Amino acid sequence: MTAEFTVNAEARSDLGKGASRRLRRNAALVPAVIYGGEKAPVSISLVAKDFAKLLENEAAFSHVLNLVVDGKKENVLIKALQRHPSKGFVLHADFIRVIAGQKLTAHAPLHFINEASAVGVKKGGGEILHSLSEVEISCLPKDLPEFIEVDMANVEIDQTVHLSDIKLPKGVELVALAHGSDLPVASIHLPRVRVEDTEGEGESTAE
Numbered sequence: 001m002t003a004e005f006t007v008n009a010e011a012r013s014d015l016g017k018g019a020s021r022r023l024r025r026n027a028a029l030v031p032a033v034i035y036g037g038e039k040a041p042v043s044i045s046l047v048a049k050d051f052a053k054l055l056e057n058e059a060a061f062s063h064v065l066n067l068v069v070d071g072k073k074e075n076v077l078i079k080a081l082q083r084h085p086s087k088g089f090v091l092h093a094d095f096i097r098v099i100a101g102q103k104l105t106a107h108a109p110l111h112f113i114n115e116a117s118a119v120g121v122k123k124g125g126g127e128i129l130h131s132l133s134e135v136e137i138s139c140l141p142k143d144l145p146e147f148i149e150v151d152m153a154n155v156e157i158d159q160t161v162h163l164s165d166i167k168l169p170k171g172v173e174l175v176a177l178a179h180g181s182d183l184p185v186a187s188i189h190l191p192r193v194r195v196e197d198t199e200g201e202g203e204s205t206a207e
Helices: 017-026 048-055 058-062 192-200
Strands: 005-011 029-035 042-047 065-069 072-083 090-097 104-113 127-130 134-139 148-151 159-162 184-189
Touching (some): 005 048, 042 065, 048 090, 058 104, 104 127
Parallel strands (some): 029 090, 104 148
Antiparallel strands (some): 005 042
């Protein structure tokens, strides 16, 4: 991991839904909470525009963040975001503390490579369908990847890539697989229009 993210925040004591609405409306702040580890949860506020800029970077969701609260630093992960249903801006954020030497769970985005040169695309004329865009992983903080690569090079027509087919970085496990769920990730199929054309080729056009 090469990127480093620092988020500045302030502790807040004015709690409750009404207080959160005032924060968002009057001070352009995002209410949030830090929890996990042996410490008590801490309610904080973030500058909305700064936090929105951070979230523009996909890597922020799968990196350990340096969260500075009133001058004191904590290592955290973004655990959950509550967004406005229509406008999309963040209404509330949950951060979970990262403890060195203790495994964590996080969501890592999937990056699909060699799609244009995949056997089923280049030779078979197929299209790639993505079933997942991210996966939940378990690992030590030092092993947390920025993303997980899915190599599509050797995938053929009507073939599906499952979680068990992904080559994982060292020290990283997939939560779904650990629970016995080998979910489909991506597949290659003939375009629907071509399939329909093929099915109709044998029909007579004579009246």
